Amino acid sequence: MAVTIKDVAKKAGVATSTVSRTIQDHSSISEKTKIKVRQAMADLGYVPNFSAQSLASKTTKTIGVIMPVSDGVAFQNPFFLEVIREISKVCNEKHYMVSLASGKDTGELLESIKMMARRGTVDGFIVLYSTWEDQIIEYLHEANLIYAMVGRPYLFENETLYVDNDNRLSGKDATNYLLQKGHTQIGYVGDDLDQVVTIERMAGFRDALQEAGIAINPQQSILMTDSDNATVTQPLEKLFEHQKTAPTALVVSDDMLAVTVMQRLLMLGYQVPMDVSIISFNNSIFAKMAYPKLTSIDINVPQLGQQVALKLIDKIEEKEAPFVKMIIPHEIIERETVASK
Amino acid sequence: MAVTIKDVAKKAGVATSTVSRTIQDHSSISEKTKIKVRQAMADLGYVPNFSAQSLASKTTKTIGVIMPVSDGVAFQNPFFLEVIREISKVCNEKHYMVSLASGKDTGELLESIKMMARRGTVDGFIVLYSTWEDQIIEYLHEANLIYAMVGRPYLFENETLYVDNDNRLSGKDATNYLLQKGHTQIGYVGDDLDQVVTIERMAGFRDALQEAGIAINPQQSILMTDSDNATVTQPLEKLFEHQKTAPTALVVSDDMLAVTVMQRLLMLGYQVPMDVSIISFNNSIFAKMAYPKLTSIDINVPQLGQQVALKLIDKIEEKEAPFVKMIIPHEIIERETVASK
């Protein structure tokens, strides 16, 4: 049997309550006895039992990480693993555990989350994505559970804790960058229409063109594709159909999509960046491994992950913490896919 | 307060021990009372408290998933997220939780794992990778913890539960495929030398050439690069240095590396597959999105993930279960990067 709080108490010559309090570094315990108790813990190699702590304190010191539903390409995005790693890192430091919730469809995911909540296995949740009208969020909110999001919430924005980039601004910055390089015929290619982020980036794209006094004809400059990218070719062809409206530069909502777009462009006979310039978002490994290497907007994934975790834990530990939103800065990483016009 | 076993007992008119036993579907309880109790549970919306169950039963119903240390490109491999998703799916069904262990270096990871083990937060571990001389495995083994691996163990193979492909055979099959297409000058490019799988695939490569009676000059046909792919260019150039030994086809140990290799090849003036054919492994999203699309060996990640989880849970629940190894079949997915010679 493992060593328990009783063994420590006996060895240190104090009550178990005193041991418990020094574990929590209670201010009521004198430094002298704390030292004595800590010595005993060290000598015995004592580590508090997790289940017992949870049961007695009504707190689990674990946070549930909610992944997006796993169909579609979105799920394969390296973004998620990166965020998870950062969350995990913070949790390690704070002595929290991370527990994963995923599912192949919304129903399955919801069941899994409900289970976690009702069995009392988590103190709070982190939702890794943000879409329109999400049942998951509705449940979390109704059930009055603590949660935080990566990405701007569509529902209950004013009452939820979240960390995000200024996606609209980044869309604008990306477009302005192209404008500065002399492009005036700029198109936008996005996927995953239900993702809040995709739409926001497009809004930023419109902002920039508008400020530059360039009229937008959606038919000729905006292309939304489904998330598995299978059908980009034809619509893309259409975008380039008329010589005088054909874009000389493209803002693409995600690195992975940008890789597909470049590939299709090549098939259509366009070279990047000689014929068409491309800037995309996320600065993931795809951006670095693409050929040519993608100019991309870095969204600082480590910060995104670390901050949600930190803020959520703060909220869990002192329930009063006000609702916070936190905006992480982005940055253009210049590589090889944008040419001057 | 949530509803407890006492409430259910009262409502059903039985003792709490009877409720507990019907939760576990004990054979000693009559079907009649089980029905009565289940009715009461349903009426009250009862769900057993997780921490209390763990504390009383000395079992946690959670498995720890150990990720590879996070430096280097390997970590970005979509493989891990896919496996995790599958493990998570099985765990959901079996009412297990999955808890993540990761770290930026071995020391941090080990600390995190030790914590989990000593605090009693998991019943067993799944290790997602296999390398030479892994401290993590040594610890798991010494501490007598239950674990399973994805990939063939380097240490304690005869006493560990694992699920893997026949990597050596897949290396051989890949090479034979090239041979059948008429190539005779075939090179091997691998990274991540400490991964057992990389070495095994290379061994298969050698097997095939040997059986075909083709001599191998390592200098001229084998290139091992570090895992961040940064330095592939020069050694690759060297591989193609002499016209008469330059390979007409390459076996590449991973899709991500293959993408890099193709890119560098292009820079060196070689077209794929016209000048050089390429076959790689994993059939990840990189294979599908590459241009041209990669011919790749599918390793059936879903099976890999589901089976480790299933087998580990079996082992946890009936400790007698013998050590098992399970081999999942692979399959060549023909795409656009291999041409006939």
Next chain:
DNA sequence: CTGAAAGCGCTTACAG
């Protein structure tokens, strides 16, 4: 500043 005691919500011999 410290301790004795009750309690968290289950499970599991033990007895019948």
Next chain:
DNA sequence: CTGAAAGCGCTTACAG
């Protein structure tokens, strides 16, 4: 087949 009771290893008012 079922129940009373002890126990899992902690935490936290309460009292001093």
